[in-house]
Amino acid sequence: MGGLTSLQTLSKVIIEKGSGFKVSDLKDMSNLQGDLIIDGLDEVTDPQQAMDANLMGKKGLVSLEMYWTYSFDDSRNSILEYEVPSSFEKLTQLTIEDCPNLVELSIGLISTLEYLFIYNCKKLVSIGENVGSSNRKSVLREVRFSGCDSLESYICANTVEKLWIEDCDTMTSVSMSTTFKELPLSLRSLEVDYCKNLKSLFHEQLQSLTSLEKMMIISCENMNDSFPSGLWPPNLRKLIIGELKKPMSEWGLQNCPTSLVELSLHGDDSGITSFATEGDATNTASTSFLLPPSLTSLYIWNFNDVESISEVVKHLTHLQELDIWKCPNIKDVPQSNSSLTVNVCVLSKTNSQLDPNSTDGALTFILLDALFVTMELKLSNTYLYCANSPWKYGKESVNGGTLIA
Incomplete structure (x- = not known):
């Protein structure tokens, strides 16, 4: 042939x-x-x-x-198999998935590698801090790890723009490489979730991540008590955070950068009972979470003890979207209007404290057979009651708004 x-x-x-x-x-x-x-x-x-x-x-x-x-x-022959990918001298993307006996990954010689994706390699313990770098400058742009239960740490190359780590049970630390310090840090998006033993995330390096715009850290229950400490990437625009070792009620004033416009808070076991703005820091209880005034979008999830949010929204003058999910004791929310969209979802009508008669019919109550839906209404509030049976995908018109399920 x-x-x-x-x-x-x-x-x-x-x-x-x-x-x-x-x-x-x-x-x-x-x-x-x-x-x-x-x-x-x-x-x-x-x-x-x-x-x-x-x-x-x-x-x-x-x-x-x-x-x-x-x-x-x-x-x-595992040694030869490690060398085969390195033989492709212009390889730019490497995806490794479902390799149950892979223990070590030696691909430092692939100086052209831009994308590295590793999924469900349960025994992988090391990829080496020289992956994509060694004696040559790295060109890595995006790195993803998921389901690598034995990987304990990762040192991120300075050139990486997107880093995503998920379901890595033994991961304890993530840091930036100290090789080629003259290179600017390029990280723009950082997502870390469900890494139950993670203790350190770019310790003392967060403020150096000047390009970072999106940061997500969820369900990392053993994160060091010093995090968060009020030291954030200076140009951060989107933050998704919660379910960490340190309860939100102990976070205090976080001094979020003025660039932050989108905030998503996951409140399981948070100890939070109310919300206030950072400007009210001296006049609020420790169980009140302090929101930055720069927000245009706010999403709150699973705050079981929060009863009201209308008052604080009056002080968030730039807010355009408010989403409230699974906050069963909340009793009042602000009215939607031409500049603010309010979306509310609870698991069932019986565990909601919202009263359909409290505003002379101004509130619309809808019971939906859905787990997650998005409601976009501009003229009136709509409250979504989500049961557990599947919703048929499609679109329907509801009270002049659009239901997208």
Whole structure:
């Protein structure tokens, strides 16, 4: 097959043992175009064969997918398999998923790597702080880890713009690399959720993240007691936070940057009973959460002890959207108007304290068979009661507004 030098379309090849097809047989097929899938790369016994294939020299290729077998036994040479990806000298994206016996990832030689995605590798303990860097400057732009239950720490390259870590049970620390200190920190989006043993997140480095605009940290129940400490990235615009070790009632004044316009608070076990603005810090109880006045969007979830929010909204003069989810004891909310949209959802009508007769019919009560819905109403308040049965996807008109489920 290697003699088909004029071949333009080859959708898939399977590497075989012995005298079967070898990856190096692709060497002279310089006219290949479109998509190519290579399966059975675990059969490659010499990384030089992968280099000889000269895949990156085939300018017509748009997409390249490479697969190793799901069978893990003694017949596989793990050292050689680590070297095969490094043989593709212009590799820009690497996705590794469902490799149950992968313990260490050694890809530091791939200096061209821009995207690294690792999912459900339960035994992975190390990817090495030199991934994408080593003696050459990193070009990594986006990194994702999910379901890596044995990975204890990650050192983020300065060039990374998006970092997402989810469901990594043994992860204890995340920090920025100290290699190539002359490079500016590029991180724009940081999302960390359900990492139950995480203790340190960019400790003493948060204020250095001048490019960071979005930050999410949810359900990290062992986070160091010093977090949050009122030291934030200076240009932060969106913050999603809650369910940390330190209760919200102990956070105090957070000195959020004036750039912060969108705030989502998750209030499980928060100890919060009310909300106030940062300007009222000296006149409020410790159980009152202090909101920055710069907000245009506010989302509050699972605040079981909060009864009122109307008063504080009067002082949030820039607020355009208010979403209230699963706050069963809340008794009053502000009226929607041309500049403010108010969305409310509780799990059932029976556990809501909202009174449909309290405003002479100005409030609209709707019982929906849905788990999560979005209501967009400009002219009147609408309260969503979400039961547990599935909602049929679609759109319906409700009292002049639009229901999107």
